[in-house]
Amino acid sequence: MxxxxxxxxxxxxxxxxxxxxxxxxxxxxxxxxxxxxxxxxxxxxxxxxxxxxxxxxxxxxxxxxxxxxxxxxxxxxxxxxxxxxxxxxxxxxxxxxxxxxxxxxxxxxxxxxxxxxxxxxxxxxxxxxxxxxxxxxxxxGDTIHDRCYRRPFFEQRKFAKSFDDEGAKNGWCLFELGCKGPETYNACATVKWNQGTSFPIESGHPCLGCSEPDFWDHGSFYQSLFPWERYKAKPGAGKGGPNH
Ligand code: SF4
Structure with a gap:
């Protein structure tokens, strides 16, 4: 350099x-x-x-x-x-x-x-x-959601509703706490941070979508991306969310 x-x-x-x-x-x-x-x-x-x-x-x-x-x-x-x-x-x-x-x-x-x-x-x-x-x-090449270890809970509709409820303590999906993982492309869930120690979702916080354009203007960090029903209404959206 x-x-x-x-x-x-x-x-x-x-x-x-x-x-x-x-x-x-x-x-x-x-x-x-x-x-x-x-x-x-x-x-x-x-x-x-x-x-x-x-x-x-x-x-x-x-x-x-x-x-x-x-x-x-x-x-x-x-x-x-x-x-x-x-x-x-x-x-x-x-x-x-x-x-x-x-x-x-x-x-x-x-x-x-x-x-x-x-x-x-x-x-x-x-x-x-x-x-x-x-x-x-x-x-x-993949979304955070594609690689997230909490994905099985997403598929089972097991969502934490607050940061201190039983779902949060059980490590359930953070989608209803505003997780932007289904629409965020990055490798945090794979390579993690601090030499592979952890990443935000593993630490109990939703993904903010920080690697996507205009992420700061996409509404509240703690609001769901879309209603769960909308996800269900689009069969075949198994990889990532309904916008894929
Ligand atoms: S919504 Fe977020 S916490 Fe839930 S599986 Fe997808 S990336 Fe993981």
Whole structure:
């Protein structure tokens, strides 16, 4: 890594010189990793070394081979873009339209998904297979619901109704507490967090759907996605929810 403005030892002009040197020496070959959304409402809302985020993104993307948007903010605008979007925040793909972009969404994104994308590119010199939102299929090919260990309770209609009832204590499905797992593509249920220790549902909290676009504006985190009857009304929706 040639440049990371937060953790690199250099600062100020020296740091920016590193970025420009790296861009020149690796023209057309480097990967640009971007985190955070980009505020367009006023260029001064966010700057690095006196340069606005949008100007730095456009400049750094110009000679990149590809861009990896890390996190839901860079991928889809994230929380800054949530209504009423006071800073005019947009995603990387809203600005850069002439480069391959890989979205590793999640708030936060799974570390192993980031490293897997980089390892794939460094090993094969190609981009990994992507879904319709340009997320790596290896991690975003299934919903949380597809892989959730509480799924048998969902099928048996055994739902926790509150965070401290018998259902919650028995580890039943969190659908009626607002779980967004049926409509959320990510690998939390498979690779988990903190080196495989756990993930939100295993800790007793519904999935918030943080790797999907506009998740912050999809109503209450604690409201059911859809009435259970609606799920039943669509036979064959066994993989994921009724919207599949
Ligand atoms: S609704 Fe949520 S808790 Fe229930 S099975 Fe699906 S992902 Fe797991």
């Amino acid at each position: 040639d440049y990371q403005h937060t953790i690199m030892a250099a600062a100020g002009d020296q740091a920016e010189r590193s970025r420009h040197d790296a861009m020149r020496d690796n023209k057309g070959q480097y990967l640009l990793l971007v985190d955070g959304s980009v505020p367009l409402g006023n260029k001064g809302y966010s700057t690095i070394s006196g340069q606005s985020n949008v100007d730095m993104l456009v400049e750094s993307a110009k000679d990149a081979a590809a861009i990896v948007a890390i996190g839901t903010c860079a991928s889809f605008g994230g929380i800054p873009k949530a209504n009423p979007n006071p800073t005019g925040a947009v995603s990387v793909s809203n600005i850069i339209t002439d480069k391959p972009i890989i979205n590793v969404s999640g708030c936060p994104p799974l570390p192993i998904a980031i490293t897997a994308v980089l390892a794939h590119y460094l090993t094969f010199n190609t981009l990994p297979a992507l879904d319709s939102l340009n997320r790596p299929l290896a991690f975003f």
